[in-house]
Amino acid sequence: MSTYAYEEVMAPNLYFDRTHEIDAAKILPGEFYATQRDMLLVTVLGSCVAACIRDSANGIGGMNHYMLPNSPGDEGESGRYGTYAMEILINHLMKLGAQRKNLEAKVFGGGNVIAKMTQTNVGERNAEFVLDYLKTEQIRVVAKDLLDIYPRKVYFFPYTGKVLVKKLRNIHNDTIIERETEYTKRLRADKMAGDIELFT
Numbered sequence: 001m002s003t004y005a006y007e008e009v010m011a012p013n014l015y016f017d018r019t020h021e022i023d024a025a026k027i028l029p030g031e032f033y034a035t036q037r038d039m040l041l042v043t044v045l046g047s048c049v050a051a052c053i054r055d056s057a058n059g060i061g062g063m064n065h066y067m068l069p070n071s072p073g074d075e076g077e078s079g080r081y082g083t084y085a086m087e088i089l090i091n092h093l094m095k096l097g098a099q100r101k102n103l104e105a106k107v108f109g110g111g112n113v114i115a116k117m118t119q120t121n122v123g124e125r126n127a128e129f130v131l132d133y134l135k136t137e138q139i140r141v142v143a144k145d146l147l148d149i150y151p152r153k154v155y156f157f158p159y160t161g162k163v164l165v166k167k168l169r170n171i172h173n174d175t176i177i178e179r180e181t182e183y184t185k186r187l188r189a190d191k192m193a194g195d196i197e198l199f200t
Contacts, residue, residue, distance in 0.1 A: 017042070020155075027065045032085070034062030034092040038159035044168070045109035045152045047123040049130050052106040052156040052163060053089060053139065055098035061158025064089045068125050082129045090137075105134050106143040106163050108154045123147060 013026035017040050024040040025033045029048055033041050041063040043050050054061025066085035094100065110127030127146040134141050145152065145165050155164040 022157075027063050029065050029067060030085075032062060032064040032089045032092070034060070034089060034096055035158060036060050036096050038157070041156045041158060043154050045154060046111055046113040047109070047126060049107060049109040049123075049126040049146070050154055050156075051086060051089065051130055051134075052108070052154070052158070053093060053103055054158045054161055055093065055102040056104050056161065057099065057102045058097065059159040059161075060093055060096045060098040061156070061161070062089050062093055063154075063156050063158070066126070067122065068129060082126070082133065086130070086133050086137075090139075104140045104142045104161070106156070106161075107131070107134070107141060108145050108152055108163075108165060110146045111151055112147070112149050113151050 013028065015024055015026065016022075017024040020040055022040045023037070024042055025035075027033055027041055027043040027050065035041075036059075038059070041052070043063060043065050045065070048065055048067045050063055050065045052061065052063045064085045066082055068082050090100075090103070093103070107127075107130050110123035112123050124147060131141065131144075131146075142161075143163065148167070150167040150169055153166045153168060155166075157163070
């Protein structure tokens, strides 16, 4: 059996981060990663939001990366995507041994970086959703960096809870925009059929 058999992965981009000298996973839109290990989780956010959630007592933690796909008029359907992204991460953390009473969150993203999404306030809705969700679920938000106009690169060390955030002010953002635009198209095309079935 693999040493990491109990890791819960929906992020296939694993690598060794030479800057921080640690195993790492890159989280793309629609992905998540939960782990018991001391490692690094990395993502780049434009309008999307990432929730970094961990058990403050034992260091089990993870990250997701999501976007609400629809216009403000479709909040019921749209919210299902955000709810799924949050609940699947939390459920996997608990499978690894996290205790719900110990969970804390740090949330990032929701930048207004895609001009054609300005009219639907995608970044603002993503940010509002994650804060409302965590408040409802009584999970403490211990840090946040939301909204603004810049993409962000987020480095999360779940075992210690440390987060490094870099605002990408002076880069060519086509890759981020293309990635999030493609993700939005995929969400709109892949309508979820029926109720979401979650496991504990």
